[in-house]
Amino acid sequence: MTKIKTLADLRKIKEEVQSKIKLRENSDHPEQVVQVKVGMATCGIASGAKETMKYFVDELEQQAIDAVVTQTGCMGYCYAEPTVEITLPGKEPVVFGYVNKDKAEEIIDVYIKRGALIDGIIPLAFRTIDD
Amino acid sequence: MDTIQLTIDNKPVVVKKGITILDAASSVGIHIPTLCHMKLDDLNIENRPGGCRICVVEVEGRRNLAPACCTEVADGMVINSHSIRVINARQTVLELILSDHPADCLICAKSGKCELQDMAHHLGIREIHYKGEQSTYREDTSPAIIRDVDKCIMCRRCEMMCNEVQTVGVLSAINRGFNAVVSPAFEMNLDHSVCTYCGQCVAVCPTGALTEVDQTAQVVRALSDPTKTVVVQTAPAVRAALGEEFDMEPGTLVTGKLAASLRRLGFNYVFDTDFAADLTIMEEGTEMLNRLSRFLEGDKNVKLPILTSCCPAWVKFFEHQFPQLNDIPSTARSPQQMFGSIAKTYFAEKMGIDREDLVVVSIMPCVAKKYECGRDEFKVNENPDVDYAITTRELAGLIKLANIDFNKLPNEDFDLPLGESTGAGVIFGTTGGVIEAAVRTAYELYTKKPLQKLDFHELRGMEGIRHATIDFAGFPLKIGIAHGLGNARKLLEKIESGESEFHAIEIMSCPGGCIGGGGQPYHHGNAEILKKRQMALYQEDSNKTIRKSHENPYIIQLYEEFLGKPMSEKAHHLLHTEYFDRT
């Protein structure tokens, strides 16, 4: 990585990353990529988020599903840890709670592969700074 | 000078900017009570943790009460030092402190001199409403100091003295919350620690948590034993402070009454450590001149500067902290030990008394002397040169115990031969005194000329580190003085790094020297008392007809009859010592 030396450099990186993400999210794009974010804060990990994440990584690879699995911080739903956010191409993100291996399997089979929702969605109910 | 206006207890007051409410109030005669706070003016010693919360006052516009010792005055401040809210808070806080303090005042060593007891009286505490668990700790007895930590109120004065002033670092606050207390590492006993027994923790402790090991009972037993001859020596600083224990003004010299009281207590011979101080000058001064002349002759191996070695806490300090410098201090024993050694040889022989039948008691302003006289190198066949060292305070107790009306005693003289001394011996009790006494003798021995002026004002004072250059007939003798072990440390570090230019350095462990010793009547944070004691010693010196150690006729006689000459083999054997690496 070369250092960011000016504000313009910083803006450039921002735009590059943003367009990369847009590309990923763009449903018209032929390569449809599923995005999986696993909440990996202390309470998530304590509830087994690491195992959940590993399961997603292994399983999606094995089933040859084009997906990006990343970690993220606490989503705030501590009561329902581990929490996982799934974004199907062209769709709104959906957060699932209590995602252990079984649940992850169900999410892959039912939601990711078939687009059908399953029980245990956590409705997002907050405004962000961009609202 | 910037001043500001404020109101204290409805009184408009104009005070200097930047001072505390405590000082502002005190400047108009309002004495806000304090417990943890202690300030020794001119010595740069202050304990201000703001922890006891006794000095709280009400400041208008403030949510909670303000500690007067820590709060700076501000323009227009309105302060109430005795509103009902303040009084209630102050009494409650004190009740809390008392609720975690043993109520054994009647038999406490500190009774009558205890600041906590005074405070309970002052605030009219009649009942302790909050009862509960009291912290209990193991009592720690060392050769000189007793720690009864149950009585610790966490004022932190001892911790401050031990760390900031003395830089010995034995004491620290440990644990936290209700279990917090001041203690050596691992709650070990003091005698396992690097404690120097300087006793400054004892000198400032407001309660009975830190006291000296009381040996008055042993002294009484020796005095009543018909088979023993008991001789007593009394250190220079004692005569300038003992009067305080009998309600005399600080700085009152009680030399004559002191001798009289000791005689009435039944000591067979009443001698003076000042005699031994003169003897110290003979030995130490000669050693200094020897080293100096070798230095001037170009001897590269000679160790300079020479450091004084009269102070036992100082000796223990460098043995623990700077053992690599063990060959720098003078090998001369302290006056107490020189006295003991001479008493049990020269004097005992002279009187035909067996060493075992002679008991030497010393009256010292110091608690470290208790430890010093127990050191193995100062014993012959297990029999110590000095049997008991008791403090000025313990002596006052003995005098009271023997129903002696001290104030009405006549002035009496010390016995001869070991009771004769010069003005040089007297000033051993204050910072700068030992080196001044040494200069008086060394100058004359070196230049072979009589001194024109005996008062070396450039060596006197209360500054923590002082230096002066004395003209030794063309040779500029550079002298350093430090009192307080923290100041001593600074000079030692300079010596270690080779930056020191001094030829001779005097070090005393206690701030002010022995007048401020750990065994003296409690000064309760009043530095004026120390200054008055110091002035008294200089006055005693100037009253003396003989003011140079080498002119003391009984010292001359001692060399003629017994020792030969300074640094002779016999003198070496009896009056010099060696130092040990204690790390």
Place this chain on the structure above:
Amino acid sequence: MPKIKLADNTIKVIKDVCAEYNNSEGELINVLHKVQHKLGYLPAEVQEVIAKELKTSVAKVYGVVTFYSFFSMVPKGEFPISICMGTACYVRGAEQVLNEFKRQLKVEVGESTGDGMFSLNCLRCLGACGLSPVVMVGEKVYGRVAPTQVKQIITDYRDGCGSSDSSKTA
């Protein structure tokens, strides 16, 4: 002063840590953390070495060690058990869980079992309040622990399968 009787390589470990922090007195807490991490605990002899290296008094080091609950002068058990006593855990019954551990292990808080297998401690809020009451055994977090599960948790470790998934309760 107790004579230092540590093995030479232990002393070297301590000295290396101190040197890593430039033997600076101000880094005392970081040094203590690192040394405790390496040696497991901070016995008196270790504190002596640290004091010497950082050129400070051992009383001060001891004062710091006894001030912070993270530092320990006694070795922990092979499986240190920590009960979170944060408010969230407390109101959800952490005290009963703690009492059950005390009863089962027959130790008080801060003690270790005679066989050195377990030590019992309380700690303040792991921030896993969503799982309260929380118990940690070593690095492993048990959430929503009921007093009735305590015996099983201990047995699992005694039987040597403590880290298996069977004991996970979250």
Place this chain on the structure above:
Amino acid sequence: MTDYKMHLLVCGGTGCKAADSDEIRNSLKYWIEQTGMEDDAQVVFTGCFGFCEKGPIVKVLPGNTFYVGVQPGDAEEIVKEHLVKGRPVQRLLYTDPVTKEEISDSKGMEFYKKQMRIALRNCGFINPENIEEYISRDGYMALGKCLTELSPQEVISEIKESGLRGRGGGGFPTGLKWEITNKSEADQKYVVCNADEGDPGAFMDRSILEGDPHSIIEAMAICGYCIGADKGLVYIRAEYPLAIERLKIALNQAREYGLLGEDILGTGFNFDISIRLGAGAFVCGEETALIHSMEGLRGEPTFKPPFPSVSGYLGKPTNVNNVETFANVPVIINKGANWFNKIGTEKSKGTKVFALAGKINNIGLIEVPMGTTLREVIYDIGGGIKDGKEFKSVQTGGPSGGCLTKDFLDTPIDYDNLIAAGSMMGSGGMIVMDEDDCMVSIAKFYLEFTLEESCGKCSPCRIGNKRLHEMLDKITKGEGEEKDIERLKMLSHVIKDTSLCGLGQSSPNPVLSTIANFEDEYLAHVNEKKCPSGQCKDLLKYEVVEDLCTGCTLCFRNCPVGAITGERRQPHYIDQSICIKCGVCYWKCKFNAIKLS
């Protein structure tokens, strides 16, 4: 691949479940099958929508139609009208209380979204270990803007104007603090981030550091620019290994990208940050204690003034802010003070993160605008009380705060209102208690905490809290007298009035607020020797209900002290003089034959 055209989301939160949402789901499924739409519409359960008072809730996608107060009987109409004919059921729509209009798209009911995430804006969105994701969400833009477009004074003015106050509990205006530190003359200054989150039950700082560490780094650099410091220190609890790890990664990335170090963005501004570990002392959250701890000393507070802004770390001017405070800073710079200060109440601007915990359904981390009521937080976001129990009290402000009753549920939360109500904001722990919680025990619990965490330096805190705890202990053991309650109050006031630091000055708050709000519980303990919540075990009795006891001997075999006697198949008996009230018999009994009284 099945592609449902429609989804019906049925709230499966505790509140809605209690109101029969299971039955609603079944009915919806039934009518979908009846109308032959099973391949077009899917019914799923969701977690709590957080609008429990209007439950049960059903949401229809697409269209975000939000039905409230749905009954099982409504299922037929929803399916036949909405799903089949595409006509929303008007009578089940939510009616805006102000405009009286029915709202069909929940996107138009933003007000229902009680939460507003500013400090938590990136938590759960970005990968905290990837700086580029932070940059993509305007990361380091605020720093760039400050360094290139604004003078330090202009940045300080912006922060001042935003009305941001310290989120660590004290509520001191952040901009003012920066200004004072800016004005202190010195050759070296420091920015310190207080991440010694010690309040039991508060974990927002940990979450921010774990989820969005770069926001703290960026804000600290901005602060350094404003006050003239090139060194920053994060003082973080050693109990937070993951947060420490993520912060370390973030610091390294920021250095790699040149966003920390020398000549940042070519502006000549230098700034770097190092980490200092706490070691388990709550009092180190107090800034002077924190500074002493960073210096390698016992974490004892010292009297202020001098404030750290004038004389702090190593005697140099030091600006100390907590994590959440810093997390707000980049947003204020990016969106402007005027955007920020429109959120919140008159004197408390912006949002506050709370860690909801205790006897509440949706335990978690929430962020709401200042001025949100406790009721909204507990019921609308928190999903109400667990197991359908009765709300008793909510504790805010941690060990320094107080316990508020249901009378305060409609109090808008801000710094001043909470203090007026006898509690405080603190760092944002919010612990909900129900009917089973004994308020005397809660006060004792907090005292136990302060007792253990008091540094011991000043006498009122060191000894006073011990005595308070002893008195409370006496009361919970049934040994208290009525006059003890008065004594507790008097002593509490003196401790508050005379203690050296914030810890002691606030430690009696839980005692005072529980006495003020739950005096009857105290009186029951001292006068009737009864614990109304049945928590104080010394006031409890475990007894065998003879009619239910089968004599299975399970309790007998499990009693650790042999207090239970009885023959097989005969009712057993508990000897009260031996019983240690451990409760084992109570848990073990399979026949509910052990009762508590």
